[in-house]
Amino acid sequence: MNTKTFAAFVGPSIFLMLLFIAAPLVSVFMQSFYVTQPIFEQVEVETCTPGFPTQTCVTETKIQPVLGEDGKVVTDVKYVGLESYYNVLEPDRAWAALKVFDFDALLTIDFWKALRFTLTFTLVTLPLVIGVGLAIAITVNNATRMIRGPIIFVSLLPFIITPVIGALSIRWLFIGDGIMTAFLEWWLNQDIAMFAQGWTIELLMMFYRVWHVAPFAFLVFYAGLQTVNQDTLESAVIDGASRWERLRYVIIPHLMPLIVFVSLIHLMDSYRVFEEIVGFSSQAYRISLQWLTYDLLTPDDSGNRSISRASASAMLTMIGIVVLLIPLLRKTWRDHKGGRV
Amino acid sequence: MLKKLLLAGAMSLAVTGAASACDFENTTPVKSLSAGFEAWKAVTSFMAKCGDFEAELDQEFRTKQPAAFAADPSLYQIGGVANGTLVPLMNEGTVRPLDGLVEKYGQNLTPNQLIKINGETMAIAMMVNAQHLMYREDILTELGIPVPKTYDEVLAAAAKIKDAGVVEYPIGATMKTGWNLGQEFVNMYLGMGGEFFGPDNEATIENEQGVASLEMLKKLTEYMDPEYLVSDSTYVQQQFQQGKIAMANLWASRAGAMDDANESQVVGKVKMAGAPTADARAASTIWWDGIVIANNTSDEEAEAAFRVAMNGMTPEMVKENNDVAVWLIEGYVPGPLALGVVQTAEAGALPYPASSQMGLMHTALGNGVADFLTGAKDAQTTLKDIAGAYTTSAKEAGLIK
Incomplete structure (x- = not known):
């Protein structure tokens, strides 16, 4: 392919990536260093609201934004440097807690609490997704051709379900006297409340994520299994390799690039864990970094939102993903370079 | 106390009598954004009888409303608000004073319904919660x-x-x-x-x-x-x-x-x-729920919107939905379900x-x-x-x- 054709093919997607990924990223990066505040004034306001039997009127000093001549709120944009990052990370409190090895105190700070959960969630689900995905792929690959179709269809179902809906359905199975809780209570003969403490919710969230994402890993691995060199496998059989040894020394090395690929995708996805928090309404016990950003962005009843801190939190999330991906990216890069030489 | 309310309710029922579904035919497109609980369903379904009216009932209205009303022209003419959600609209000056419209079309309103801020009517309450x-x-x-x-x-x-x-x-x-x-x-x-x-x-x-x-x-x-x-x-x-x-x-x-x-x-x-x-x-x-009219909309639209809204807050609507809420609208007969709110207010x-x-x-x-x-x-x-x-x-x- 000559350079011109190549540019014509790649150009549009590069343009769109710049427009929809790079530009917002730069904008968020900039916003994390500035705060925009309305100019406020103190005014005496008399407010009359319904009461029984007549209205109640209260006069109080209220603080309200000044409206400019165009009828819009007058705002003031201020450079604050790293202050928003500071407010998200709360390094003073974190350090005070760390100095005395008081991890409980550290985990009462939103960011660190979220980071703890996000990391645990990501690192625990990663091997499970790969393991379960591989297991299903090998099972399906060894199944007779006749039942292969239905098995593939059924194992893909969790992947098709909208994440929030999937999370909600699992929540409804377990919340209060949900079917599963009622069953467990009957079986174990004791009172169970899955949503009354953090660790049970955390387990449910991880279970849900593995259930939801394993089909994706399965799909990729199953495709990979079709390209395993049959000659190598046959010679391994002749050499007396057991089923396990064939898996360990032939199949897994062959699938390694795909395993790295699935890991990359999974790390990126699960570091942004969000649906589970909302679906299982676990905010009281477990929050994630992405949820923290969302919470800062959500306006309250009075319309306040913390754009600057939300931007800082988003940037920190991105930095976290990059740090997590570095080992895998380095491996891919080395393989890539090795391939060339 | 309750007797007084009952009496007031009965009296207003007597004077208003039966009326048609809507007192005018609306030809100006009017849209509203409000919460989605029963009372709003009742009120907006009566507003719809005037024609050319579209209601958006959304429990997440509070995140949409400030931005939608700040647009010029505003995306909705009528907004359903409560104590809290009125604040951002007031802060940004995106709702209009209603005194003129109340004088012209608000004959059915009781003084208790007029939410006054610095003497100006900024919202019309329909119920307390x-x-x-x-x-x-x-x-x-x-x-x-x-x-x-x-x-x-x-x-x-x-x-x-x-x-x-x-x-x-x-x-x-x-x-x-x-x-x-x-x-x-x-x-x-x-x-x-x-x-x-x-x-x-x-x-x-x-x-x-x-x-x-x-x-x-x-x-x-x-x-x-x-x-x-x-x-x-x-x-x-x-x-x-x-x-x-x-x-x-x-x-x-x-x-x-x-x-x-x-x-x-x-x-x-x-x-x-x-x-x-x-x-x-x-x-x-104590909370109230009610309506506001957007500022960034023409006077004609605001007038049509207000008339439509008034047709949602009629004694007939209350008669059909008496126990859905503790209404402030004329015609409400406080039943046993209203006792809780009344006693709560009395207890300060x-x-x-x-x-x-x-x-x-x-x-x-x-x-x-x-x-x-x-x-x-x-x-x-x-x-x-x-x-x-x-x-x-x-x-x-x-x-x-």
Whole structure:
């Protein structure tokens, strides 16, 4: 392919990536260093609201934004440097807690609490997704051709379900006297409340994520299994390799690039864990970094939102993903370079 | 008190008499954005009878409304608001004074409905809402417990009910982390006589009342389903309907559902009473729901919108939906379900103190109180951290210098 054709093919997607990924990223990066505040004034306001039997009127000093001549709120944009990052990370409190090895105190700070959960969630689900995905792929690959179709269809179902809906359905199975809780209570003969403490919710969230994402890993691995060199496998059989040894020394090395690929995708996805928090309404016990950003962005009843801190939190999330991906990216890069030489 | 209301209701019914579906034919496109609970469905379905009207009922309206009304022209002519959600619209000046329109088309309105800010009518209220005590009359009578008037009595009653073992959990509460939990604290803290802010908007919750409120909430949770931190209004309503709880401080707008034979197994057994009092007054806040008209819209559109809205708030609408809400509209006959709100107001409950600062405080409370209930922090630390979270966001918002 000559350079011109190549540019014509790649150009549009590069343009769109710049427009929809790079530009917002730069904008968020900039916003994390500035705060925009309305100019406020103190005014005496008399407010009359319904009461029984007549209205109640209260006069109080209220603080309200000044409206400019165009009828819009007058705002003031201020450079604050790293202050928003500071407010998200709360390094003073974190350090005070760390100095005395008081991890409980550290985990009462939103960011660190979220980071703890996000990391645990990501690192625990990663091997499970790969393991379960591989297991299903090998099972399906060894199944007779006749039942292969239905098995593939059924194992893909969790992947098709909208994440929030999937999370909600699992929540409804377990919340209060949900079917599963009622069953467990009957079986174990004791009172169970899955949503009354953090660790049970955390387990449910991880279970849900593995259930939801394993089909994706399965799909990729199953495709990979079709390209395993049959000659190598046959010679391994002749050499007396057991089923396990064939898996360990032939199949897994062959699938390694795909395993790295699935890991990359999974790390990126699960570091942004969000649906589970909302679906299982676990905010009281477990929050994630992405949820923290969302919470800062959500306006309250009075319309306040913390754009600057939300931007800082988003940037920190991105930095976290990059740090997590570095080992895998380095491996891919080395393989890539090795391939060339 | 109740008699007076009844009388007023009966009188207004007598004078208005029957009228047609809508008093004019609307030809200007009018759109409204409001919450989606029963009362809004009732009101907007009557507005729709005027023609060329589109209602958007969305429980997430509060996140959309400020932006939609700030657009020029505004995306909606009519907005459904409550105490809290009026604040951002007022702050940004996106709603218009209604005095002229009230004079022209508001003959049916009672003075109680006009929400006045600095003497100007900025919104028209249609109903009041408050959290108040709902209880299983049969259980309390059987165990010889008088209807609790204070939170100490609630605890005593809960202990008796628990010992008797007649329901799974004596108390239900809307303690879902976030807005609901924040609201529970606001109720209790105001009931204890607390003040949220000092003269320069600094948080003043680190005091005796704050600690007392947290401790009372925690004592109550001992009688609740252990999953109380995920329980919202609908969950508590279902707990009642399925006979799992005996008492709850629940929204008046949920009262009707208790006697809905399609859903409820306890029809006729749940009675209403005022919110229990804490140290100072009834631990609840009074809310109103009503409509505003957008500023960024032409006068003709605003006029049409107002007339449409007035046709939603008619005695006929109330007649058809009497028990859906505690209406402020003429023609309302307060039934037994309204008792809770009336008694709560009489016991001195304050209107919800909506303001920009309060929005931030509510969020900080909603995210922070759970740490005390789960035992992660003690009361002082919890309040200190909440005050800290509030201060950080208030500084970022420019409310504190």
